[in-house]
Amino acid sequence: MTLLSVQSLHASYRTEAYGISRTVRAVDGVSFDLFPNEIYGVAGESSCGKTTLIKVISGNIKPPLKAIEGSVNYNFGDYKADMLKISQDELRRSIRWKQISYVMQGSMSVLNPVRKVIKTFEDIVDTHEGITNRNKFLERMRTHINRLGLPTDVLNAYPHQLSGGMRQRVAIALATVFQPALIIADEPTTALDVVVQRGVLHMIKDIQATSKNTVLLVTHDMAVHANVADRVMIMYAGRIAEEAPTEIIFNAPLHPYTQHLINSLPMIGEKSMKASLKGSPPNLADPPTGCRFHPRCPYVMDECRTVVPDLVSVKERHRVACHLVKEGSL
Numbered sequence: 001m002t003l004l005s006v007q008s009l010h011a012s013y014r015t016e017a018y019g020i021s022r023t024v025r026a027v028d029g030v031s032f033d034l035f036p037n038e039i040y041g042v043a044g045e046s047s048c049g050k051t052t053l054i055k056v057i058s059g060n061i062k063p064p065l066k067a068i069e070g071s072v073n074y075n076f077g078d079y080k081a082d083m084l085k086i087s088q089d090e091l092r093r094s095i096r097w098k099q100i101s102y103v104m105q106g107s108m109s110v111l112n113p114v115r116k117v118i119k120t121f122e123d124i125v126d127t128h129e130g131i132t133n134r135n136k137f138l139e140r141m142r143t144h145i146n147r148l149g150l151p152t153d154v155l156n157a158y159p160h161q162l163s164g165g166m167r168q169r170v171a172i173a174l175a176t177v178f179q180p181a182l183i184i185a186d187e188p189t190t191a192l193d194v195v196v197q198r199g200v201l202h203m204i205k206d207i208q209a210t211s212k213n214t215v216l217l218v219t220h221d222m223a224v225h226a227n228v229a230d231r232v233m234i235m236y237a238g239r240i241a242e243e244a245p246t247e248i249i250f251n252a253p254l255h256p257y258t259q260h261l262i263n264s265l266p267m268i269g270e271k272s273m274k275a276s277l278k279g280s281p282p283n284l285a286d287p288p289t290g291c292r293f294h295p296r297c298p299y300v301m302d303e304c305r306t307v308v309p310d311l312v313s314v315k316e317r318h319r320v321a322c323h324l325v326k327e328g329s330l
């Protein structure tokens with residue numbers, strides 16, 4: 001069963017500056033599936049379209065963002081949803097928090113700084129389920145918090161009384177209160193130091209292993225994907241460059257951009273400088289023709305400058321968009 005099917009998705013922003021209007025094609029022809037019971041990583045540098053992609057698949061489509069083409073379909077078993085057609089009312093009533101929840105980088109954006117943590121839980125549960133018996137609600141929240149390895153004291157704390165790592169764990173507890181089918185985690189550990197980061201990643205992994213739900217983990221940090229993800233999609237300039245099981249992405253990447261990302265990871269004991277990639281990511285209001293990576297690619301050929309490479313399957317569950325790689329070649 002497929003939990004989410006995204007087909008040929010194009011999403012763009014309309015910008016106006018000095019009287020000139022431009023279209024920024026942030027997501028350009030992206031197709032992928034998410035399955036139940038997996039952690040799917042989305043990687044790529046800033047402005048590669050990761051954030052736009054998760055806005056569209058979570059139904060957060062507001063001007064200046066426009067989803068202009070393609071399809072985004074969920075199958076939650078007895079309930080199916082077309083994300084590009086669903087009303088905001090149905091999204092609020094049936095999908096957000098219950099089927100899809102969101103963990104973002106700054107936990108303070110979901111925790112009200114002037115209310116105790118339990119009040120935020122109460123607001124969410126009351127809005128989506130209604131609370132008829134407060135004692136039962138409190139017991140349920142204590143059980144939930146304990147099951148995730150957090151002390152019940154956090155429920156009676158104000159957010160500023162908790163460390164950054166603990167606040168992020170509380171935000172994850174909040175996102176999982178209804179056992180959603182999909183948790184979208186957007187750079188959930190970026191603002192945390194390495195030790196705290198490890199604890200938060202363990203928590204995400206444990207929740208997924210216990211609940212058997214799906215986690216879409218978006219981060220530029222390849223080390224996080226190496227530790228947590230089952231499969232990884234590498235995005236470059238709004239398109240998928242490569243998608244494969246994590247082991248293949250790290251041990252046998254085929255796309256030159258993925259190879260660069262992996263080769264630039266620091267290794268213990270290595271003292272030499274890593275080679276950097278020439279140039280910078282393209283302006284998506286005026287992207288390069290052909291393969292968008294061609295101005296930076298060390299293997300660029302003539303056809304790369306004019307012909308967009310198809311995303312082909314080199315073998316089961318491994319797709320690459322590069323003229324050097326042929327369909328079914330592995």
Ligand code: SF4
Pocket residue numbers: 255256257291292293294295297298299300301304309321322323324
């Ligand atoms: Fe490099 Fe050409 Fe492959 Fe693009 S299609 S990654 S420019 S070799």
